[in-house]
Amino acid sequence: MSLIVQKYGGTSVATPEKVKHVAKRVIKTKEEGNQLVVVVSAPGDMTDDLIELASKITDSPPAREMDMLLATGEQQSIALLAMAIYAEGHEAISFTGPQAGVRTNSVHRKARIQSINPDKVKKALSKGKIVIVAGFQGATLDDDITTLSRGGSDTSAVALAAALKADVCEIYTDVEGVYTADPRIVKDVKRLDSISSEEMLEMASLGAKVLHTRAVEYAEKYDVPVHVRSTFSENPGTMVTKEVKDMEGAIIKGVTHDKDQAKISVYGVPDTPGMAYKIFKAVGDAEINVDVIVQNVGRDNKANISFTVSGTDLKEALAIVQSVGKNIGVEEITADNEIAKVSLVGVGMKSHSGVAARMFEALAEKKINIQMITTSEIKISCVIAKKDTEEAVRAIHSKFLG
């Protein structure tokens, strides 16, 4: 008997019909003789609808109250899925994140899981029940409801799998696994049978929306095998594993893009030590993730610093930078959310010379201007104009994977 954690996203539980479909799929796994914990997200667009609803009350809702509001989405999903399983003659029990023992820090809307006490889940499993858990949410030690960052249900699932020492964590999505690029943009994409968690981490953080970044980090840290597969077919998907199996094979795993990017540029920063620290300390304290950072010193001995954040963080990040900028005396601050990031991902890329050059060539051939460049051991990213995203992805995919 295996212990399996399955996670179904919002599109999989968007309507009563889809909830019933998931129930059947869950029951099938159970009937194959497995113990089963199912993590679900809020139905369809509910989270967005709730954010919209809050915006009709106020422009700047307190984060604690947003979490109180948003947590109702997953709570509805778990109740409906449990009902659908009952209707098929099986026993299920639903738990909110707090009830399932998910403890987080108190950074509302971007909380991090600190511990999971799986006693309640284990007890229900031992009674033969299918356990349904609300993803995306937890509670502080003070019992305040928190939510993880967007897409956090993946993290909930992997963290639960780790706490329960599950045999596998299956992430169900509307695609059949991890592809070499977004199938909506590139026609001849290939599905990857397996990918290392390190590569997946880059793929995830670079905008391949199949798996949430922190979920991959968690999977790597606690050695949870993750299987990304489709809600709507029985085909095998992509296994995310610790080891890289095909080191000898194609080093390029895929092309990713991320349109949820915005750039803040700070011009005329005094070129004295600690300036960058002051800016990024303030941004980091607000739990805003900074992605690409580029700094140059101009002829006037003043530095220009550009960096990217997610589009949703732009407003807050800009306010922080303007406040810090005033204190340290900068010349100008600009913001641009008409940008995107395209990236090439693959282990060992750095050791193969010429990869970066070929990527820049692919963009140059399409006359796409590169605004920022950043590289790591397993990826090369370029920030470009948002309007050029699709053409850039196709050009790079065709050059390396076509």
Place this chain on the structure above:
Amino acid sequence: MSLIVQKYGGTSVATPEKVKHVAKRVIKTKEEGNQLVVVVSAPGDMTDDLIELASKITDSPPAREMDMLLATGEQQSIALLAMAIYAEGHEAISFTGPQAGVRTNSVHRKARIQSINPDKVKKALSKGKIVIVAGFQGATLDDDITTLSRGGSDTSAVALAAALKADVCEIYTDVEGVYTADPRIVKDVKRLDSISSEEMLEMASLGAKVLHTRAVEYAEKYDVPVHVRSTFSENPGTMVTKEVKDMEGAIIKGVTHDKDQAKISVYGVPDTPGMAYKIFKAVGDAEINVDVIVQNVGRDNKANISFTVSGTDLKEALAIVQSVGKNIGVEEITADNEIAKVSLVGVGMKSHSGVAARMFEALAEKKINIQMITTSEIKISCVIAKKDTEEAVRAIHSKFLG
């Protein structure tokens, strides 16, 4: 400085605009120098919408999971109201029922409050915050979410007021208080300045929907002064108090009606001891409230028993009675939900002769047939055909209060 508990119903928080209106009203009370706890219901029709949603999944959802689903309604209200108060520059904090320390028994969908630990609410009040609490919900000792029966937010408010030893519990509604009859049916109704909790109990249980029955019971038991008033005006409403002030005045307080009634008739019950017990024990065990009970013994020494339950309980009650009926051997069981109950309420009514006769006369004059009659110290109720409800209310009101 007074401590005030205010309760706003679903219509008061149905839209973002209405939530903002409630926020202003709440802040006004706070600025008058009071400590304030606000209990809110689910917005508008949300509870009905969720029940409808569940019905698309299954005909018989498990009660625990329905509670999990329904509790999201109030949770959305409290978050939105807290945001609206913040937007006006005041500090608020929302708590779900469980967070506010509301402990109930484990009868899902009809849970009864067993205790309230108000420490968290008190702590927030002492920090000067306006505390927003989700009505209608609580948690068992096992931390399972429960809901009280429909309209239970009134009970939540009064119970919190009792636990906090509040100076008054204000129940805000869409009418200006308690009337001598339903203003939608009778034109020349009068608003009552005050009513005894005993009378209110009859008024509430008889279908005057301004205040939930258990709320009045709670108010009487714990001596909580309750003020029923309008969300949309500043006028004083009706005070529900322990003592009756105007014993000498008009003894008739009002005419009420309840269309949410259904009748089950059991014919040919063996006239031996314990038969009625068996039937009503089984119905009671399912936490179904039985209202009017009438029993006659016919010429064949078999008894006919009729009783009423709320329309929503009919299906379940009928199934129970059919099962018991099979065991004890009855001849026929029928159900009728085309009935309604009209009642005349007032303290000391029994000591004034002729009140019942005049009520029956009012109905006879309109050729309205009386199916069942029941009386208590302070009320006379008649079960009639549902279609005659409005005419009956008008006839009785005109005879006693016109």
